[in-house]
Amino acid sequence: MIPELGHFALIVALALALCQGILPLVGAHRNDATLMSVARTAAQGQFVFVVISFACLTWSFLQSDFSVAYVANHSQLALPTPYKISAVWGAHEGSLLLWILIMSAWTVAVGRFSRNLPAEFAARVIGVLGLLSVGFLLFTLLTSNPFLRLEIIPPDGADLNPLLQDPGLAIHPPLLYVGYVGFSVAFSFAIAAMLTGNLDQKWAKWTRPWTTLAWLFLTIGIALGSWWAYYELGWGGWWFWDPVENASFMPWLMGTALIHSLAVTEKRGLFKSWTLLLAISAFSLSLLGTFLVRSGILVSVHAFATDPTRGYFILAFLGIVIIGALVLYAIRAPELDSSAGFKPVSRETFLLLNNILLVVAAAIVFYGTLMPLLYDVAGIGKISIGPPWFEFAMLLPMLPLAFLIGVGMHAAWRSQPQGVLARRLRVPALIAVVVGVALPGLVYGRSGILVSVGVVAAVWIMLSSMLEPWRSWRRERGAAAMPRSMLGMSIAHFGVGLFALGVTIVSAFNVETDQSMRTGGTVDVAGYSFELRELRNAEGPNFQAIEGRVEIRRDSELVGEVLPQKRQYLVQKNWMTEAGINAGWNRDLFIALGDQLGNDTWSVRVQYKPLIRFIWLGAFIMALGGAIAISDRRYRSGA
Amino acid sequence: MLAVGLAAAGIALATVFTLTAMKDSMMFFIPVSDVVAGEYPADRNFRVGGLVVDGSVNREPGSLEMSFRVTDLRCELPVRYTGVLPDLFREGQGVVAHGRIGSEGDFEADTILAKHDENYMAPEVAESLAEHVSEQTAGLAEGSGECTSP
Numbered sequence: 001m002i003p004e005l006g007h008f009a010l011i012v013a014l015a016l017a018l019c020q021g022i023l024p025l026v027g028a029h030r031n032d033a034t035l036m037s038v039a040r041t042a043a044q045g046q047f048v049f050v051v052i053s054f055a056c057l058t059w060s061f062l063q064s065d066f067s068v069a070y071v072a073n074h075s076q077l078a079l080p081t082p083y084k085i086s087a088v089w090g091a092h093e094g095s096l097l098l099w100i101l102i103m104s105a106w107t108v109a110v111g112r113f114s115r116n117l118p119a120e121f122a123a124r125v126i127g128v129l130g131l132l133s134v135g136f137l138l139f140t141l142l143t144s145n146p147f148l149r150l151e152i153i154p155p156d157g158a159d160l161n162p163l164l165q166d167p168g169l170a171i172h173p174p175l176l177y178v179g180y181v182g183f184s185v186a187f188s189f190a191i192a193a194m195l196t197g198n199l200d201q202k203w204a205k206w207t208r209p210w211t212t213l214a215w216l217f218l219t220i221g222i223a224l225g226s227w228w229a230y231y232e233l234g235w236g237g238w239w240f241w242d243p244v245e246n247a248s249f250m251p252w253l254m255g256t257a258l259i260h261s262l263a264v265t266e267k268r269g270l271f272k273s274w275t276l277l278l279a280i281s282a283f284s285l286s287l288l289g290t291f292l293v294r295s296g297i298l299v300s301v302h303a304f305a306t307d308p309t310r311g312y313f314i315l316a317f318l319g320i321v322i323i324g325a326l327v328l329y330a331i332r333a334p335e336l337d338s339s340a341g342f343k344p345v346s347r348e349t350f351l352l353l354n355n356i357l358l359v360v361a362a363a364i365v366f367y368g369t370l371m372p373l374l375y376d377v378a379g380i381g382k383i384s385i386g387p388p389w390f391e392f393a394m395l396l397p398m399l400p401l402a403f404l405i406g407v408g409m410h411a412a413w414r415s416q417p418q419g420v421l422a423r424r425l426r427v428p429a430l431i432a433v434v435v436g437v438a439l440p441g442l443v444y445g446r447s448g449i450l451v452s453v454g455v456v457a458a459v460w461i462m463l464s465s466m467l468e469p470w471r472s473w474r475r476e477r478g479a480a481a482m483p484r485s486m487l488g489m490s491i492a493h494f495g496v497g498l499f500a501l502g503v504t505i506v507s508a509f510n511v512e513t514d515q516s517m518r519t520g521g522t523v524d525v526a527g528y529s530f531e532l533r534e535l536r537n538a539e540g541p542n543f544q545a546i547e548g549r550v551e552i553r554r555d556s557e558l559v560g561e562v563l564p565q566k567r568q569y570l571v572q573k574n575w576m577t578e579a580g581i582n583a584g585w586n587r588d589l590f591i592a593l594g595d596q597l598g599n600d601t602w603s604v605r606v607q608y609k610p611l612i613r614f615i616w617l618g619a620f621i622m623a624l625g626g627a628i629a630i631s632d633r634r635y636r637s638g639a
Numbered sequence: 640m641l642a643v644g645l646a647a648a649g650i651a652l653a654t655v656f657t658l659t660a661m662k663d664s665m666m667f668f669i670p671v672s673d674v675v676a677g678e679y680p681a682d683r684n685f686r687v688g689g690l691v692v693d694g695s696v697n698r699e700p701g702s703l704e705m706s707f708r709v710t711d712l713r714c715e716l717p718v719r720y721t722g723v724l725p726d727l728f729r730e731g732q733g734v735v736a737h738g739r740i741g742s743e744g745d746f747e748a749d750t751i752l753a754k755h756d757e758n759y760m761a762p763e764v765a766e767s768l769a770e771h772v773s774e775q776t777a778g779l780a781e782g783s784g785e786c787t788s789p
Binding site for chain 1: 647651664665666667668686698700701702703721722723724726727728763
């Protein structure tokens with residue numbers, strides 16, 4: 001009964017989404033206030049029914065109702081309760097339902113906080129969001145219904161993929177989706193502006209906080225995913241350039257470009273059509289990511305061909321959204337041009353360069369992700385493009401970007417006298433160079449050109465971004481005197497610097513070794529000695545494990561004890577590696593059990609990862625900066 | 640505007656240049672039968688894949704050096720590897736290896752991949768196996784399924 005209720009609620013939500021998608025748009029076109037007023041009510045109604053539907057699926061998981069195919073395939077009686085809940089979005093059907101829930105929540109929020117927007121504009125924004133929602137609801141109901149029942153009810157479920165049984169991965173998809181889906185708001189604002197034919201600086205001011213909010217969730221979502229891959233996939237990498245990861249990174253790059261271009265549109269009324277194009281691209285890439293991940297085309301072009309329904313549906317949806325948006329853009333964008341100018345040395349120029357470099361970066365990821373697919377479809381051969389390619393190619397846009405950030409932040413709008421800029425940035429630049437040349441050798445005993453360049457860039461960004469808050473603090477006896485949006489920007493850029501420092505140091509000074517180890521034996525890595533004290537059996541609710549007790553010492557002083565495990569999950573029989581990690585602010589010490597080589601002897605992978613935490617810390621600080629910028633009073637005051 | 644345009648053009652040019660120059664870091668997947676027949680790139684890394692032959696896994700006691708044979712159900716290729724194996728590496732299971740042919744004609748792998756899901760097999764592996772499954776059942780009598788090496 002409950003699953004049927006959930007299914008029914010989803011159908012009602014579709015009906016309401018249709019009302020929300022059609023009536024307000026017609027109303028705005030005819031200037032009919034009654035029709036326009038449907039927007040908010042329909043959006044709220046849709047939200048209520050999507051929540052009911054989502055709750056029904058969650059209930060089925062909690063009750064272990066294995067008559068529901070989706071539950072039977074992704075849960076099990078012994079699965080711990082928190083994972084029964086996260087299993088709701090652990091696979092295709094449920095993650096679509098989560099997508100719809102989040103989109104609906106965004107729409108209600110837009111409705112709630114858009115009271116001071118012109119009624120016609122708000123109606124259009126909510127209408128476009130409604131149409132997008134219709135697409136996803138249809139997709140779920142027609143091709144991916146999570147409420148389908150089984151004829152024969154199995155006594156127990158097939159269990160959730162053990163990889164997903166982890167707190168990090170339980171919250172990673174919701175956060176990522178909040179970001180992904182959030183770009184649909186910027187997209188809808190862009191479409192609404194083009195429908196209205198009126199794109200002024202106020203429009204950018206309305207759009208900015210929504211875009212930044214989506215971006216900050218996407219940032220946290222990606223960082224959490226990277227962190228999860230680091231400790232759960234077992235082998236200590238933090239980014240694999242896997243197509244699924246790239247699918248989230250491309251919208252992030254575009255979204256970052258959009259945030260910066262919106263700043264120019266708001267302050268100077270420039271870059272209007274470019275901003276629109278970025279808003280369309282950021283969301284289109286989110287959709288493309290969904291297509292890549294969900295159609296199965298990445299697993300195999302042929303898997304896609306044998307069950308093409310889902311793939312074709314998303315492809316058609318993607319086509320309608322992108323082509324529709326671009327046609328509208330082609331018609332309307334020329335009317336929006338602005339004639340205001342700016343000098344070659346000005347904030348506008350730096351933001352333009354930022355945009356070009358970020359779009360180039362996104363294009364590189366796009367190329368590297370889709371090339372193997374094209375090769376396969378064209379029958380040239382089956383290629384794979386590995387991390388070395390991406391790592392090298394990404395340096396091209398990212399290195400100049402890193403140096404430009406530090407200058408761009410301080411450039412004035414319209415025109416910047418170059419002498420002032422040089423005088424102000426002289427000291428940070430000098431410190432950055434000294435630290436970059438000296439630090440690698442002093443701390444890690446080795447140096448190199450690329451490391452030094454990386455450290456110089458990182459320190460340069462950090463110092464330069466703290467310059468303005470520091471000046472303000474000295475003048476006013478408190479950073480509070482700075483506008484929140486400026487403070488947020490400085491903090492976010494500081495996060496970029498931390499991130500760059502982490503990436504540089506960990507890629508240069510990471511030590512990794514595979515060894516065989518017997519109980520009582522030691523492995524020495526980077527001045528730390530890992531001793532395998534004992535091997536013992538351990539048990540979890542749905543797995544058995546062999547656990548090593550490893551003591552880590554430095555100069556015979558105990559640093560910590562870690563418990564790496566080799567787990568076997570009872571239902572799926574998969575073996576899983578749980579690394580033992582001793583985390584510190586300046587380094588992680590990492591040991592993972594490989595295979596049993598003989599009595600009491602195992603192969604192990606031991607790693608020393610300096611500053612790896614800075615990678616995720618940097619990302620969280622970027623997100624924090626975004627949050628501070630949104631809280632600026634400017635965005636709360638009326639139009 | 641001129642400076643901006645030049646910068647943009649420079650970046651674009653550099654990008655195009657790199658993308659073509661780095662063709663080498665793309666790795667082709669070569670079916671085991673082709674490798675055995677000598678049809679593989681000698682001077683760069685490539686990928687092979689198939690099933691780990693039952694009983695072929697050989698370990699030096701107490702060491703990380705090991706060897707095994709991989710088959711596409713027609714030909715078998717000896718593979719050497721030193722290091723920690725992935726969780727799902729097992730005899731009779733699908734596997735993908737990155738590396739190149741060494742001086743002794745063995746495939747010297749620097750990376751071994753086996754996916755985390757029992758039901759999942761790398762698509763290129765599944766495909767190269769599928770080609771020979773029908774041969775084994777039907778064509779073997781006529782001798783068409785023989786492994787040929789130069």
